[in-house]
Structures are given as structure tokens and as C-alpha cells.
Amino acid sequence: MKERPLGSISGLPVVGVALLVAAGAAWLFVAGVQDLNRGEGGGLTMIGALAVGILALASLSGLYTIQPNQAAVLSLFGKYVGTVKEAGLRWNNPFYSKRKVSQRVRNFESGKLKVNDLDGSPIEIAAVIVWQVVDASEAVFNVDDYESFVHIQSESALRAMASSYPYDQHDDGQTALRSHPQEISEHLQAQIAERLGTAGVEVIEARISHLAYAPEIAQAMLQRQQANAVIAARTRIVAGAVGMVEMALSELQKNGVVHLDEERRAQMVSNLLVVLCADRGTQPVVNAGSLY
Template sequence: MKELTVRSLPGIPALLGLILLIVLAIVVFIAGVQQPQPVVVIAGILLAVVAMVSLGGFYMVEPNQAAVLSLFGKYVGTVKEQGLRWNNPFYSAQKVSLRVRNFESGKLKVNDSDGSPIEIGAVIVWQVVDSAEAVYNVDDYESFVHIQSEAALRAMATSYPYDLHDDGRIALRSHATEISKHLTDEIQERLAQAGVHVIEARISHLAYAPEIAQAMLQRQQASAIIAARTRIVEGAVSMVEMALEQLSARNVVELDPERRAVMVSNLLVVLCGERGTQPVVNAGSIY
């Protein structure tokens, strides 16, 4: 089922024409009664009936709205011209909004690709681009959009880990652009038959499930501490190496292997310690 454009008449001229037709019917009817002429009376009544039936052909189309017309259950076409319109009075018109709409899914509880339970929610921006498909291909296109969007969100969430790993995989928390594109494509694939275009889909809520949130927080803290310690040790080793090289190059002091080891140990303690060190000053020996 694809959308077809059908012509419609402007409503104001059609309304004026029907008013004139009603006035004419009244005049003819009165003239037939006064003569009297039964044929003229019947003609006046028929004109009045035609005018009254034709009044059922008026309908209003608002901006960014479409009217889907059908005749006795058969799709006729779609009218998108805004304002008061007139068509065959036996057409039934169903209004479909073409405006951009959005909704936020509920917080869904799913398992990521690592099996960890997480909570995830998304904001989906969409609009109807084919009114015929939206009306006739699915039963209730708005409900269809909501349910299929949540199903696509669940499927997408199970394809990625929550957090970034060392293997370079895309993660839900760290690759917002890639995740948004995948989610948009996943929803669009499910909604294509409903005449709906998905403009954007982005994650609005992402968190570990409450039962493992505390454990995962400790894991993240441990990873952050290890990363910080690794950086501190790398910097400290570089500084110790630079200090020994400069002492040797400038002939400040000659250190045997044992004293070099002691000096390296002391420097590493000073540079890698969490608290400030208290120096011990050697004032020499009395002997």
C-alpha cells in the first residue's frame, strides 16, 4: 500500500456554491407550490436533497496533516492541501498527523553482551512520511512505533557491552554516536512498513541494574586506581632515570651499584607515595 495523491476542491467556493444551490432549491420549491406544478416541486426537493448530501463532503486539513480518503472501504488517495476542502460526500476521511513527534521509552532492564544486567532508555524522534502505509499496513501506527522501538532498543543493548574494554569493542557508555546510529537503523528497519521515518534515536538513560550497581562501581574505582598508579609509576621511573643520567653526566657524585639501588628506592618512594615524605637529614658521624 503506497500513498496516492488525489485532488480536492477548495472548501470556501464549494460552500458558496452549495448555499446558492439550497437557495435555488427553495425558490424552485416555492414556485412549484404556487403554480402548482408537481414536477417543479419534486425538482426543488431533489435539489435540496443533493445540497444537503453534498454538505457531508467538507473536511478540514491542518498544516502538516494528511486526510486519507476511502470509498466504501477502498483506498482512494490522500489530500495534503491545508484548509477547508471538499470531495465526494461518500468519501470517508481519516486524519493523519505528519508532524515530527518524539517519545521517551521506559527504563528497560536488559543484559548487555557481557551478561551484566543494565537499565536503558531512549528518546526516539519520528514522523509519518506515507499516510497510506501508516493507516492500512498496521492496525495502530502510534502503538506500533512505541512497541517496535522498545524491541529494537532491547536488541541493540544486547549487542554491546556496557563499558569499554581493552579489546577496542564499541561500548554503550563510551560510543554515543555509533550507538545512536545503530539504534536509529534498527528502529527504522522495523518501522519501514508502517510509513514512518525515524529522524533520530539517542540513549537517554543508561545505568547498571541496582543489584550489581555497587559492585560495578567498585570495579570502576579499582580500574581508575590501577590506571592512575600505572601512570604515576611510569612517570616516576622516567624521572629517576633522568636524575641518575644527569648526576652521572655532570659528575656530581659517583655512586656504586649498592648506593644507586638505595637512591632509586628512595626516589621511587618519594615519587610514588600517596602522602608527602618526611626527609631524614644525615648530619654526619662523630667518629
């Protein structure tokens, strides 16, 4: 069911003509009553004037108003006729049934959904979906309630997407929910657009608005994240300390400041690493005697 444009008539001229015809019919009806009272007939005039007046007033039922960014889907006895998008007061066949569909940009935020990520960890996730009806006929005839359809299918796509990725990035560089927001948003938008295509809906944007571990494992996962952060920091500190020790020994040897045997060299390396890798400032012990 694809959208088919349909022409319409401006409603203001129709209102003017219908009122003039109704007024003329009323005048003829009064004239017929006067003729009937004088015994000059007038019955047919009254019937004709009444019929014309009723038709003129009935034609006003074909009037309807369309707001900007709104469409009217018209059907005749269950058969789709076309879609009118001209804003203002419009007129079509009074027998057409009309259903108005907003084509404004709308958005909604899904509730916090509890799902399992790719690793099986329970997480809470929510998303903001920005969408718009682009085919009014599909929105009306292909689904029962397109707004409810958008909400349910968006949440279903969000669940499926969340279970396809881990919460945190692993060492293999795999895309993760927390570390790759742009890629995740694009995947979510594509998934929702695929599900809503039959309803004449375009997904403009889809972004994660809430992401967290489920409360029952949040504390344990926080400790794991802290441990990973500590390990990463320690690894970087040790790497930097080793580099500084190598530079210090190289400079001492190159400048001939002091010549150390292997035992004293090992002791110096140990002392430097303790100083550089310690959590707190070290308290040096000054040797006032000889080196040995």
C-alpha cells in the same frame, strides 16, 4: 501500499454554490406550495426542489479540513483512492471516507528497560526517539495503530541493541554502550528505521537518554570502576616516576655530581620511587654525617 497523490477542490466555492442551490431549491419549493394552493399543480415542482435541496446539502458532507503538515487518506468502499495534502478547506466525493494523519515531527521517551548487556550484566536503558510519518497511506493501511507500532517496535529495537554491546569498554577496544554514544545512537536509529519502514515512518534521531547498571549490581560495579580507575592512575604514576628516576640518574652521571656504586644507586632509586609514588607527602630524614 504506496502513497498516491490525489487532487481536491477548494471548499469555499463549493460551500457558496451549495448554499445558492439550496436557496434556489427553497424558493422553488415555496413557489410550488403557492401553485398547489391555487390549484395550479406545483407538486412536481415541490418534489424536484426538495430533491435538489437535499442533494445540495448532502454535497457539503464532502467538505473536510486539512491542517499544515497533515494528510487525508481517502478510500471508496474499502479501496484506497489517494492522499490529499493541500492545507485548508477541501472538497472531494462525499462517498469517500477520510482518515487524517499528522505528518508533524514527534518524539517520545521509552520507559526504563531492564536488559542484559553483552556480558550478561543487568542494566537499565532508555532512549528518546524522534520520528515522522512520511507515507500516510502505509501508516493507515499497513498497521492497525501506527503510533502504538512505533512505540513497541522502538522498545524492541532498543532491547536488541542493548544486548549486542557491553556496558563498559574492554581492553580490546570493542564498542561499548557507555564509551561510544555516537556509534550506539547510529546503530539504534538504523535498527528502529528498519522495523518501522513498512509503517511509512522515518526515524529522524534516536539517542540514549538513560544508562545505568541495575540497582542490584550497581554498588558492586561502582567498586569495580573505582578499582579500575585507581589501577589506571597508579600505572600512570609509576610510569612517570620511573621516567623521572631515569632522568635524575642520567643527569647526575652526565654532570659528574656524584658517583654511586650499585648498592647506593639502588637505595637512591628506592627512595625516589617512594617519594614520587607515595599518596602523601614524605617526611625526609637529613643525614648530617658522611654519605656512608
